[in-house]
Every structure is written in structure tokens, then in C-alpha cells.
Amino acid sequence: MxxxxxxxxxxxxxxxxxxxxxxxxxxxxxxxxxxxxxxxxxxxxxxxxxxxxxxxxxxxxxxxxxxxxxxxxxxxxxxxxxxxxxxxxxxxxxxxxxxxxxxxxxxxxxxxxxxxxxxxxxxxxxxxxxxxxxxxxxxxxxxxxxxxxxxxxxxxxxxxxxxxxxxxxxxxxxxxxxxxxxxxxxxxxxxxxxxxxxxxxxxxxxxxxxxxxxxxxxxNQYLSCPPEVAKTLAPELQELLGYTMGSYALGYFSPPQPNPDIPDTVPPELALGRLPREAPTAKKLMENSSAEIGSFVPLEAQ
The missing domain is CATH 2.60.120.620 (q2cbj1_9rhob like domain)
Structure with missing residues (x-):
């Protein structure tokens, strides 16, 4: 045995x-x-x-x-x-x-x-x-x-x-x-x-x-721990739940309310009201935009 x-x-x-x-x-x-x-x-x-x-x-x-x-x-x-x-x-x-x-x-x-x-x-x-x-x-x-x-x-x-x-x-x-x-x-x-x-x-x-x-x-972590709960957690745990890009072009979302200043392929962190920790291109995008992060939070999570 x-x-x-x-x-x-x-x-x-x-x-x-x-x-x-x-x-x-x-x-x-x-x-x-x-x-x-x-x-x-x-x-x-x-x-x-x-x-x-x-x-x-x-x-x-x-x-x-x-x-x-x-x-x-x-x-x-x-x-x-x-x-x-x-x-x-x-x-x-x-x-x-x-x-x-x-x-x-x-x-x-x-x-x-x-x-x-x-x-x-x-x-x-x-x-x-x-x-x-x-x-x-x-x-x-x-x-x-x-x-x-x-x-x-x-x-x-x-x-x-x-x-x-x-x-x-x-x-x-x-x-x-x-x-x-x-x-x-x-x-x-x-x-x-x-x-x-x-x-x-x-x-x-x-x-x-x-x-x-x-x-x-x-x-399904997005249903078991939806954005209104996930946004209260530490970034490391948010990312483990899947609220981040799995790799390049894997896991983006399109905001429910389109914004002409932002591409329709944004990282999941924006749904939680924050920028990605490792995404300088996204940070630059936000700095060059008049939009606020809050505008990307889904209506049901506001």
C-alpha cells in the first residue's frame, strides 16, 4: 500500500x-x-x-x-x-x-x-x-x-x-x-x-x-464574486479571481456604456474602479483621456 x-x-x-x-x-x-x-x-x-x-x-x-x-x-x-x-x-x-x-x-x-x-x-x-x-x-x-x-x-x-x-x-x-x-x-x-x-x-x-x-x-468567479464584492478586495485577490488580463488580448471587456474617448477593449480592473497594476499603456490611455474610471463601472455595480 x-x-x-x-x-x-x-x-x-x-x-x-x-x-x-x-x-x-x-x-x-x-x-x-x-x-x-x-x-x-x-x-x-x-x-x-x-x-x-x-x-x-x-x-x-x-x-x-x-x-x-x-x-x-x-x-x-x-x-x-x-x-x-x-x-x-x-x-x-x-x-x-x-x-x-x-x-x-x-x-x-x-x-x-x-x-x-x-x-x-x-x-x-x-x-x-x-x-x-x-x-x-x-x-x-x-x-x-x-x-x-x-x-x-x-x-x-x-x-x-x-x-x-x-x-x-x-x-x-x-x-x-x-x-x-x-x-x-x-x-x-x-x-x-x-x-x-x-x-x-x-x-x-x-x-x-x-x-x-x-x-x-x-x-464562475464573476458570478460567485461579482464586481460589487470584488472591488472591496485586495488587488492580488481580484487578479486571482480573473479580474485582470490572462495574457495579451485575453479577458478584456467592453463597457456597457460606450465612451468615444476610450477603446472598447479595456482591462477588467476598470470595472472595479482601478487601473491595472502592470499596464503602462492603459495608464497612458487614461491620462490622455477626459473620461473617469468610474464611467467604466457596470451600472449594476455602482
Whole structure:
């Protein structure tokens, strides 16, 4: 039976990268401090209590899933922006894009009696259309202890390098057993699934994932965190949500109210009432225009 490698959250990026390349998954222990933990618990428990159970075997008939965490929980935003995880995600994905973006935020609560989820690769969200590159870097934060009994995530180490048609044998599957406060890192190509909760208490994980900046995301961040909310956030988090150009000519918008002084291809930051941090041409454009930034904010966000 294989085992996942566990390192402290203070591990070097070099060590994290080596293990991720070799196994496609690993655990960082002690990733959440007690103060942030308490805030996440306080802010997310009411959200989970108001969440419905899944309606199919994949989402889980005895599982609740709660999204829009950036919009709903200031504490969860800090986990999204965790410097160690974010640096590891950038190191992993930037060979294939100009910038990364937030793909998904979701609390996954396995209730007692929930069976095993089918084994799968998350990259199949994009079908089989990206055979030669890795599109995704994922995390599951343990908000409760993850044990064999309560459904710790099943993982097949090394499967990110397998042929896509190869199926995992039972002896190739292990579980991400880890204490509360740890985080499981895994690639979009590694085979995994939720485990079976045979305990009498919920198992709660916070699934935060990142992907290449030129792909469509699983969670639509512009609806989950619309401009009226996003404009209150730090620029770095706004950009991770997608409120910036993914690369040249990727992600501009046309203001609902045309302005003869400004091209109809403006950067998303203007919808939040600010200029791009790295766009001297846009800054020059604004300096030469009599228009004000506020005129680009959509009517519903004003």
C-alpha cells in the first residue's frame, strides 16, 4: 500500500516541487494557525448548515458542497492567498501560462454514511482536450481530522504520469490521513476521490484549486464574486479571481456604456474602479483621456 509524503508547512518550495513531480500529491502539516482556524469555522459553519446534499453519486447523496467562499468568507480568502500554497501553484502552472487563476472554492462535508466517491482526475472538467500539459493545481484543507474511518481523501500516488486509460487497482490507492489544519496538495491529473465516512461525525475539507489563466474555471468567479464584492478586495485577490488580463488580448471587456474617448477593449480592473497594476499603456490611455474610471463601472455595480 503506497503512502503520501508529509512535510511541515515550512518546507522549501524545492522539496514541494520534487514530491509533486514524483507523486502528484503530498501533505503539508500545520498549514493553518489556530486564529485563522477559529475564524474559518465561525464563518463557514452557517454556510454549510444552509447547504443542500448532492443529488447524484459523484457529488454525494450524503455530502454537502458550499461554494463562493471568497465572496462569503473573509477568513477563507486568507487560505486562498496562502503564500506557500500560492507560490507552489505558480511554480507548478506558470510553465504553461502567463498567470494563474482561482479555479474553485468549495467546502466538502462528508456526512456519516457517505460512501466512496468514484475515482477520477479533476482535469476531466475540460474533457480530454489538454493531453500534453497539466492544467490544474489543487488543495484540500483539513477542517476536521482526516482519518481512514471518516473518509480521508483517496489518492493514487504517481498516477499523474499514467496513461489516461489505466485504472487504479485497490492496492495502489491510499488515503490522505492528516490532522486538522493540514493541507493536501495534488495535481489535476492524479487519480483521487472522497473516501467513505464510516464514523459518526462529518469530515470537512476546504477544496481550493488553481488553474491556467487561459482556461474557463469550474466555479464562475464573476458570478460567485461579482464586481460589487470584488472591488472591496485586495488587488492580488481580484487578479486571482480573473479580474485582470490572462495574457495579451485575453479577458478584456467592453463597457456597457460606450465612451468615444476610450477603446472598447479595456482591462477588467476598470470595472472595479482601478487601473491595472502592470499596464503602462492603459495608464497612458487614461491620462490622455477626459473620461473617469468610474464611467467604466457596470451600472449594476455602482
Amino acid at each position: 503506497p503512502e503520501l509524503t508529509s512535510l511541515p508547512a515550512t518546507a522549501s518550495q524545492e522539496d514541494i516541487a520534487k514530491i509533486m513531480d514524483r507523486d502528484g500529491a503530498m501533505i503539508l502539516t500545520g498549514a493553518l494557525d489556530d486564529g485563522l482556524f477559529a475564524r474559518i469555522d465561525a464563518e463557514t459553519q452557517p454556510l454549510m448548515d444552509a447547504s443542500a446534499k448532492g443529488n447524484d453519486a459523484f457529488t454525494g447523496h450524503n455530502t454537502t458542497r458550499t461554494g463562493a467562499l471568497v465572496s462569503r468568507s473573509p477568513a477563507c480568502r486568507e487560505a486562498v492567498m496562502n503564500s506557500t500554497v500560492l507560490e507552489a501553484a505558480n511554480n507548478f502552472l506558470l510553465p504553461y501560462c502567463d498567470r494563474i487563476q482561482l479555479h474553485l472554492t468549495q467546502l466538502i462535508r462528508l456526512l456519516p454514511g457517505q460512501g466512496k466517491q468514484p475515482l477520477h482526475r479533476d482535469r476531466l472538467a475540460w474533457g480530454g482536450y489538454l493531453p500534453d500539459i497539466e492544467p490544474q493545481f489543487n488543495t484540500i484543507w483539513a477542517l476536521t481530522d482526516f482519518t481512514e474511518e471518516n473518509g480521508a481523501t483517496q489518492v493514487v500516488p504517481g498516477s499523474h504520469k499514467w496513461d489516461e486509460k489505466r485504472q487504479a487497482e485497490p492496492e495502489e490507492v491510499c488515503q490522505a490521513v492528516m490532522p486538522r489544519g493540514s493541507v493536501l496538495l495534488y495535481t489535476g491529473s492524479v487519480i483521487h476521490s472522497g473516501g467513505e465516512n464510516k464514523s459518526q461525525a462529518p469530515r470537512v475539507g476546504m477544496n481550493i484549486t488553481y488553474c491556467l489563466g487561459w482556461l474557463r474555471t469550474e466555479e
